[in-house]
Amino acid sequence: MMKVSVNGYGTIGKRVASAILAQPDMSLIGVSKTSTNYEAYHAQRLGIPLYVPKESIKEFEDAGIKVMGTIEEMFRDSDVIVDATPNGVGAQYKQVYSSLGKKSIFQGGEKANVADVSFSALCNYDEAVDKKYVRVVSCNTTGLLRTLCTINRVEKITKVRATIVRRAADPKEVKKGPINSLTPDPASIPSHHAKDVNTVLKDLDIVTMAIVAPTTLMHVHMLNITLANQVTREEVLSTLSSTPRILLVSGKSKITSTAEIIEVARDIGRSRNDLYETVVFEDSVSVKGNELFLMYAVHQESIVVPENIDAIRAVTGFRDGLKSVEMTNTSMGIRK
Ligand code: NAD
Structure with missing residues (x-):
């Protein structure tokens, strides 16, 4: 023990x-x-x-x-x-x-x-x-790395451009904001998340931008990934769905927002409403040439x-x- x-x-x-x-x-x-x-x-x-x-x-x-x-x-x-x-x-x-x-x-x-x-x-x-x-x-870097290391198993990543929409505060944080603003944080580019990803994926070409949004539930990331060779959307979905700690949610089940994702965590009786998984919006996964696009949500308190x-x-x-x-x-x- x-x-x-x-x-x-x-x-x-x-x-x-x-x-x-x-x-x-x-x-x-x-x-x-x-x-x-x-x-x-x-x-x-x-x-x-x-x-x-x-x-x-x-x-x-x-x-x-x-x-x-x-x-x-x-x-x-x-x-x-x-x-x-x-x-x-x-x-x-x-x-x-x-x-x-x-x-x-x-x-x-x-x-x-x-x-x-x-x-x-x-x-x-x-x-x-x-x-x-x-x-x-960190929570954001864990979301990025878990996703990128999974995609790397489908096809080698050559470049990542990511936009991070950060929750303003955790639910218990009574004194933090903003409550009525979208705030670039930092305003300079890249945000520190790219550097943090490079502490693990040392040679990856990655640029991240971050904005703080008045919500407490989850972060959302929007990724544009360039791959060495073309892949199909189906290959990407198949790998994401078979990888531990990654969940796919689709519009078919009417889960279209972080609010509904956390409601699912409540419904399934997760302790403290926690979602340890990276939650990928399945409908967002798309491919154009050798570029891959996707959006996913990160439960900052538990990932x-x-x-x-x-x-x-x-x-x-x-x-x-x-x-x-x-x-x-x-x-x-x-x-x-
Ligand atoms: P928190 O403020 O909720 O918890 C920190 C705890 O440490 C508090 O209970 C505080 O009383 C206690 N503490 C303060 N000074 C102490 C001391 N000298 N000795 C012992 N205990 C002390 O903070 P958190 O959100 O849990 O963050 C902790 C770490 O996890 C930070 O490095 C943060 O960046 C990281 N992190 C936070 C999140 C998040 O979303 N909250 C996500 C991922 C990583």
């Missing part, structure tokens, strides 16, 4: 913690909390051991939240630490993980140089095997969760990437 802890129990951390609890080969040592908020109370209700900064123990106990120990004690008991703290905080923690000799998984809000390798399970699982520090790329689980297996020396993806998918109810 791999002993894993989660540092930072927010949007990503709480989902990774739930996913760890579902794995047959992992045990959750606990999670860290720095504030006595609703997430701390809920973790306690779920029976998840909570670890807090030494100076906060009394505050938590006064609030009726049982504390198992300090965050550093949690690190000491772990084989692997998943860092899901806010952007840049993970880099500060790296010194602590390193001094304790612990393997750790970072998130996409950290700079790429925080880790030995940036990770996307369907692209470069093998590169992360036995590494000490792995960074799971990286199964990737974190695979990254944990990789750093602990589990060599079979496809097997890891299958184990993760089975335990999390990710089916075709």
